[in-house]
Amino acid sequence: MCGVFGVYGHPEAATLAYLGLHALQHRGQESAGIVATDGKRLHTHRAMGLVRDAFGPEDLAKLPGFGAIGHVRYSTAGGSSVKNAQPLSAKYAGGSIAVAHNGNLTNAEEVRERLEARGSIFQSSSDTEVIVHLVAISIQRAVEDRIADALHQLTGAYSLVILTETSLIAVRDPMGIRPLVLGRLPPSESPGLVASEPTAFDLIDAKWVREIKPGEMVIIDEKGLRSSFPFASSPRKSCVFEYVYFARPDSKLGGVSVYEARKNLGRRLAEEWPAQGDVVVPVPDSGVPAAIGYAERSALPFEMGLIRSHYVGRTFIEPEQSIRHFGVRLKLNPVTDVLRGKSVIVIDDSIVRGTTSRKIVKMVRDAGAKAVHLRISSPPTEWPCYYGIDTPTRMELVASSHSAEEISKYVTSDSLGYLSLDGMLNAVTGTRGFEGERGDFCHACFSGEYPTSLGPGAVNGTEGLMSPRRQGL
Amino acid sequence: MCGVFGVYGHPEAATLAYLGLHALQHRGQESAGIVATDGKRLHTHRAMGLVRDAFGPEDLAKLPGFGAIGHVRYSTAGGSSVKNAQPLSAKYAGGSIAVAHNGNLTNAEEVRERLEARGSIFQSSSDTEVIVHLVAISIQRAVEDRIADALHQLTGAYSLVILTETSLIAVRDPMGIRPLVLGRLPPSESPGLVASEPTAFDLIDAKWVREIKPGEMVIIDEKGLRSSFPFASSPRKSCVFEYVYFARPDSKLGGVSVYEARKNLGRRLAEEWPAQGDVVVPVPDSGVPAAIGYAERSALPFEMGLIRSHYVGRTFIEPEQSIRHFGVRLKLNPVTDVLRGKSVIVIDDSIVRGTTSRKIVKMVRDAGAKAVHLRISSPPTEWPCYYGIDTPTRMELVASSHSAEEISKYVTSDSLGYLSLDGMLNAVTGTRGFEGERGDFCHACFSGEYPTSLGPGAVNGTEGLMSPRRQGL
Amino acid sequence: MCGVFGVYGHPEAATLAYLGLHALQHRGQESAGIVATDGKRLHTHRAMGLVRDAFGPEDLAKLPGFGAIGHVRYSTAGGSSVKNAQPLSAKYAGGSIAVAHNGNLTNAEEVRERLEARGSIFQSSSDTEVIVHLVAISIQRAVEDRIADALHQLTGAYSLVILTETSLIAVRDPMGIRPLVLGRLPPSESPGLVASEPTAFDLIDAKWVREIKPGEMVIIDEKGLRSSFPFASSPRKSCVFEYVYFARPDSKLGGVSVYEARKNLGRRLAEEWPAQGDVVVPVPDSGVPAAIGYAERSALPFEMGLIRSHYVGRTFIEPEQSIRHFGVRLKLNPVTDVLRGKSVIVIDDSIVRGTTSRKIVKMVRDAGAKAVHLRISSPPTEWPCYYGIDTPTRMELVASSHSAEEISKYVTSDSLGYLSLDGMLNAVTGTRGFEGERGDFCHACFSGEYPTSLGPGAVNGTEGLMSPRRQGL
Amino acid sequence: MCGVFGVYGHPEAATLAYLGLHALQHRGQESAGIVATDGKRLHTHRAMGLVRDAFGPEDLAKLPGFGAIGHVRYSTAGGSSVKNAQPLSAKYAGGSIAVAHNGNLTNAEEVRERLEARGSIFQSSSDTEVIVHLVAISIQRAVEDRIADALHQLTGAYSLVILTETSLIAVRDPMGIRPLVLGRLPPSESPGLVASEPTAFDLIDAKWVREIKPGEMVIIDEKGLRSSFPFASSPRKSCVFEYVYFARPDSKLGGVSVYEARKNLGRRLAEEWPAQGDVVVPVPDSGVPAAIGYAERSALPFEMGLIRSHYVGRTFIEPEQSIRHFGVRLKLNPVTDVLRGKSVIVIDDSIVRGTTSRKIVKMVRDAGAKAVHLRISSPPTEWPCYYGIDTPTRMELVASSHSAEEISKYVTSDSLGYLSLDGMLNAVTGTRGFEGERGDFCHACFSGEYPTSLGPGAVNGTEGLMSPRRQGL
Secondary structure: OEEEEEEEOOOOHHHHHHHHHHHOHHHOOOEEEEEEEOOOOEEEEEEEOOHHHHOOHHHHHOOOOOEEEEEEEOOOOOOOOHHHOOOEEEEEOOEEEEEEEEEEEOOHHHHHHHHHHOOOOEOOOOOHHHHHHHHHHOOOOOHHHHHHHHHHOOOEEEEEEEEEOOEEEEEEOOOOOOOOEEEEOOOOOOOOEEEOOOHHHHHOOOEEEEEOOOOOEEEEEOOEEEEEOOOOOOOOOEEOHHHHHHOOOOOEEOOEEHHHHHHHHHHHHHHHOOOOOOEEEEOOOOOHHHHHHHHHHHOOOEOOOEEEOOOOOOOOOOOOOOOOOOHHHHHEEEOHHHHOOOEEEEEEOOOOOOHHHHHHHHHHHHOOOOEEEEEEOOOOOOOOOOOOOOOOOHHHOHHHOOOHHHHHHHHOOOEEEEOOHHHHHHHHHOOOOOOOOHHHEEOHHHHOOOOOOOOOOOOOOOOOOOOHHHOOO | OEEEEEEEOOOOHHHHHHHHHHHOHHHOOOEEEEEEEOOOOEEEEEEEOOHHHHOOHHHHHOOOOOEEEEEEEOOOOOOOOHHHOOOEEEEEOOEEEEEEEEEEEOOHHHHHHHHHHOOOOEOOOOOHHHHHHHHHHOOOOOHHHHHHHHHHOOOEEEEEEEEEOOEEEEEEOOOOOOOOEEEEOOOOOOOOEEEOOOHHHHHOOOEEEEEOOOOOEEEEEOOEEEEEOOOOOOOOOEEOHHHHHHOOOOOEEOOEEHHHHHHHHHHHHHHHOOOOOOEEEEOOOOOHHHHHHHHHHHOOOEOOOEEEOOOOOOOOOOOOOOOOOOHHHHHEEEOHHHHOOOEEEEEEOOOOOOHHHHHHHHHHHHOOOOEEEEEEOOOOOOOOOOOOOOOOOHHHOHHHHOOHHHHHHHOOOOEEEEOOHHHHHHHHHOOOOOOOOHHHEEOHHHHOOOOOOOOOOOOOOOOOOOOHHHOOO | OEEEEEEEOOOOHHHHHHHHHHHOHHHOOOEEEEEEEOOOOEEEEEEEOOHHHHOOHHHHHOOOOOEEEEEEEOOOOOOOOHHHOOOEEEEEOOEEEEEEEEEEEOOHHHHHHHHHHOOOOEOOOOOHHHHHHHHHHOOOOOHHHHHHHHHHOOOEEEEEEEEEOOOEEEEEOOOOOOOOEEEEOOOOOOOOEEEOOOHHHHHOOOEEEEEOOOOOEEEEEOOEEEEEOOOOOOOOOEEOHHHHHHOOOOOEEOOEEHHHHHHHHHHHHHHHOOOOOOEEEEOOOOOHHHHHHHHHHHOOOEOOOEEEOOOOOOOOOOOOOOOOOOHHHHHEEEOHHHHOOOEEEEEEOOOOOOHHHHHHHHHHHHOOOOEEEEEEOOOOOOOOOOOOOOOOOHHHOHHHOOOHHHHHHHHOOOEEEEOOHHHHHHHHHOOOOOOOOHHHEEOHHHHOOOOOOOOOOOOOOOOOOOOHHHOOO | OEEEEEEEOOOOHHHHHHHHHHHOHHHOOOEEEEEEEOOOOEEEEEEEOOHHHHOOHHHHHOOOOOEEEEEEEOOOOOOOOHHHOOOEEEEEOOEEEEEEEEEEEOOHHHHHHHHHHOOOOEOOOOOHHHHHHHHHHOOOOOHHHHHHHHHHOOOEEEEEEEEEOOOEEEEEOOOOOOOOEEEEOOOOOOOOEEEOOOHHHHHOOOEEEEEOOOOOEEEEEOOEEEEEOOOOOOOOOEEOHHHHHHOOOOOEEOOEEHHHHHHHHHHHHHHHOOOOOOEEEEOOOOOHHHHHHHHHHHOOOEOOOEEEOOOOOOOOOOOOOOOOOOHHHHHEEEOHHHHOOOEEEEEEOOOOOOHHHHHHHHHHHHOOOOEEEEEEOOOOOOOOOOOOOOOOOHHHOHHHOOOHHHHHHHHOOOEEEEOOHHHHHHHHHOOOOOOOOHHHEEOHHHHOOOOOOOOOOOOOOOOOOOOHHHOOO
């Protein structure tokens, strides 16, 4: 998971990118970066941490120019260093290029080995660097042809925003796995903005124009916007988990309000898995709309019975003698008076390892709940994602080897209900405004139906990171 | 507004204080500090920013000992420097002392001038330093007598947590304006914890024991706990705004769940100010429980129609050409599909200058709402607070010179309703578990009825800061 | 050892102070600080390290005004923190005051205890803070009277440069132990500069005017310069070790060129302690002029047979397995071809613990010298200094318990000769331009004849640091 | 100018490299870096500044292993960034490689363009990176063959120290332009050390073994040391300026003590350019041995009449109103009593732009000298160096367009004498221990006789930096 942003044709391009990245911050908190062009050369600033910490006024002052791209990168357990921060920029014989990538390439390692064999030197363990090297060795002349040439050799998920000295280029993989949208900044009528989610446009009073289509390449330069479709056509397979968890609730994807889709997931969940409860309580923040939908459909009261602290950093210090972990407790705390003596229906979006859910159930019960019914607004997460989401391996996914009943026992809930695959797809496609078809979604993490071949070197990680054994340098 | 925490008798006292401060972070984000004692000397670490940024493992490692106090300080426009961070510590002839203060002294400046005239040298512009100097010049022998001696000369609001080499002392002013509670850490049966709010105990699996009473001084040392009441008795005047806005919803104050009190405020508001609306939308996060109460009582749907970003820092960078301010937009964004075409009832806790409300109303309307009814879960804020809350002067408080009707026009709402003073007090005192009487509250910011004399040098500021003219050095 | 500088009446006062401190850097490398006044308030910047590291352009930009004082502080083993950096500034009832101090007070601890007993709170372990507190409690009105009042209660060595909002004040103790000189910046005819050594004037093209006399207080403000002698008169006792080691060779003190004085010490040493040598080699840099004098008088060749590296910091990292210490080797390296097969006369200024001399002798011998004759251009250092020089205690001074013969054996030299006390005084007073008398010098570190009473609390340390037991806070 | 160091077969290799770099610090103060190998991977730390500032204990702790190479880089006006710091390390298909380079390649730009045309991506503007890319694309198998393959395609000056996971490799260009020596660390009998100058061995108690020969490649790994000569043989052309200025006086190069060579230069200078003077004064530190030789041969007294401050950093802050520059004054100050009324012979090693010499002559005259005779211990510097010394272009070299007489007038000296080319070569080759012939030296900066072809892309700069137009990225 990452967020990308691009702007062309504004005198303070880097500052717009900075604001846009704020709105995409939920897609990645590990590092942030912006590359800007003044028409002659690219200027780069990348740093670890949130956008607010990574950029100060003096950093933006060093990013002059009319075009800029930005990237926020998701936190990963290992491989966390500014070396892997994006956008990645390089100079090659044809000029300079900077790339911001959301997604994950499934054959990056094979291609990398072939490139190294001919003498290419890699600087990072990022799969994105493979794209840059393929661009550099392409025998095409125009940069857009070099990029198409490079991408023809790669498979997987990519929503790319690319900057050269004189142009902004956006490309989405043929299946459209990760989102990518086009916007414009009034009074201009011409699109000059690209972002992972339209929320990034709201912030700067810009307008959503349209989705970048699966397989489309958009080039924006002084001549305006050109669009092409350099790849063989392919069925659309957009990530359904964006609706369940990733995207911001105030975003609109595929014609659908994410907030409304989540409420629908909650309603459907109430139908599939009703519960004898007194109160519906979300795991905040992502579980809130589903809980509102669940409460509405069940005609039960909705309460914010778990309070989230937004001040907790990614690491904190515990007493050495402690035998329990503070993690969940630091982030969530129960409102005792709301829970005590009640039968509580807790709504969450997914269960990964099960350890967090277990702590939440215990917390609710310790606050005095007489029963805890856990309801999940998506199917069991059984399969790792190879398209840019940092899920654990199958080994660690509790649902890949345990039934819902076993999981319910493990997390100590009185009952556990997962939304069905059908129910999930129905909820999303049934949301007002949906454009497309039921088959347009990748739901490999629930179904194991991967829309691309994976190959021996397929790596399950955040884009930008190869497998652990490649992270050595 | 600030938060204080104290612990005595635990081998990792500073780490417990660090965790406790996390739970009090909502009471102050400007700076954080901890002082610990190992029985021989005090060790201090203070830094700007959130607890998570101010403290690393190496900082805690330098704070050994069995006793510790901590402080989080509220953000203020000026006077923001680590010099004003707390706890404030000093060495005087009788030993070392560190003080963490929540509240504000109303005669600090007069006393300070008298102290300077006799040769005392002040290091900061903090009113808390006056306490320390009075302790140092006291002719009493025992530190608790020195402290009582000092506080006899001071008026205003103070919930103090004080550390010496060998003891932890907590004092609350005679009117109990700011909260202060006592806790214990099982398996110990003896109280060894003090905090601004009981939420700080939840985090470390500690237990709430009781409130520190107005006018009470509690001393905890190797001999256990001693309590005394060194001041003349006084009517209780606890800050009612803690229930409306300050305290965490998962806290319990005066026997009352803050969450439940806020829901009651919302219910009462619905009765006093019903509206012809389609949907009830809170200004998150503080408006959420009141909105749930309002929706319940009005039988209208509750929706999270405004999304709050929790990644925005206190300062951010705007384009130079921008004529509007991004502030509110960075923090809040509308969910268009929830608001479009609806008559929206927006619930907030208070209006200060009116500028933020104006932006929120505009945002909701721009998202397509056909009407915006603003409802406030407290009375108009007409008077500045002199007891530790950083409200603006009367000049800047929009309600001090404008009627609700004028304010409604200014913020461009279709209607505006403030909860009445009576309604607010009824809602709080009517909440399940309330112990006490209707007259126990300070509501000066709404009524102008200040429970203490203010004197010529009274300063309206966060504790720890004298008036601007004293901040020169 | 420290260096002080003051300037009044120049629009870039802080920048002049910054340049002046560069020229005094040899007097202290641990920390540097400047306080400037713009007529209304004092602005301070202090930091650890060399002047070049402690001050950047942005730091100087924050020090506006027409008056400034600066301080460089000597490195000490413990107590090294920015808290002890000078100038020390404070606000008291009468206004603001900043003090830069070279010297050491011998009754600071007693006075401090009395001040604490009446309620004064100390911020540092510095003896300089005692001065500030005495100024604050003085019942005098004018600041110069307050300062005189304070200094009447103190004994020891002090060359003080003091800044208030509107004046620059310089005071030298009645015996004139540490140097202090007055200068002017052309085209001004009026003195507006004060410094520890006249070298600080050379750098900024300023002119030496005269010494500040022992016991003199000079006040420079908008009315010009006023001089007074507020103390009872006392015999002059200037530190003779300034000529031997401390002062820069390009300085002039008491009418005498320090370089010429050192050459005279070398000549006299050659007369008292001739040696059968082939070559005269100094321990650089301080031993160079004495070695030139020794070589001239002996008619032997002078060679730079030991090379000093100027890049070595105060701490460095050694291999863990190492049994020897790299210290001296990192700083000094022999020129083998100059030493091999020769009888080498090594000239140094003093021997403190003996360990460094031992390493140097070994180094010269390992380079192939057939004999090493060590000659010291001052008498044996037997007594600690209580007037501002950070010598070890008697216990650690090798000469306090061992004869020259024993020391020679310990350092493994073939012979060792110390200049006699008489010889040293004759050499200095015999230098061209000397004004004064043979009895004008403090030579307590050689003779044990301390010119002041020392009292029970006398502390042997750098000014600014009390005894270890007071460094607790 | 740079310094390189390598060590193989010691458990604390990085710490030895750190100590060795201290001894080479005079060869470069801009940045410092070390790469270490633990047999499996390379670990790197590079930072701006002196070795003492660039490395702390925690940095060395992250450089485990038995082999290490280090590099110190010279200060240059532009292009100063950690990106250009060395050693440069990279991973290619064959493994990892790190390179530390002293020298400058004269055809780097042409080769770089050819490499970019085939798709290589460069990370820095360093010519050293060209070597790495050539190694990566070589079709040879063994790393030593890849290196030889790469170097066959390059011309210019290089003393290289290269580290792989399992070996240390040292190579010197066929003409041996820059020095490179081999050492061993007792008790080991086998050479495991390489350095630019033998001084680096002294520091760690290691022994000089022999020079690395021009055109020699030495490989040290677990099998011991292997030597080969992969290049066509070529006449030796070692840089004569190492003797005049660069090398430390305590180093020995080509069998000759640098200190003794400099004294010989001074003696010869006295013969060629005697002067009617009273005193011989060096410009410290580099002019000291030549001045001692000059004084000896002239039978005139030697005096340290100019004092150098070693505390001045590379940048400092001047008053804005200043019309003169403080630069020289901050570093050098005259000893007035030594110079006043005298006819002073000032000895320096070279004149580059003439501006510094002009300031020095003025300073000596202002101190009261009645005449200033400037004597230079090398011939006029008329030509830029293309082999690793950062001299200005011909345009800026005052001697390339002005006669000695004109320069004397410009610098305001009473007379100016440069040592002749013959005299310089005679002095160096006549020093005790010299091995080789008069024709073994490169003296292109004096004579314009460049020993290699220069080509259109030849760049005059420090190694590691291409021409300004390549520094864009």
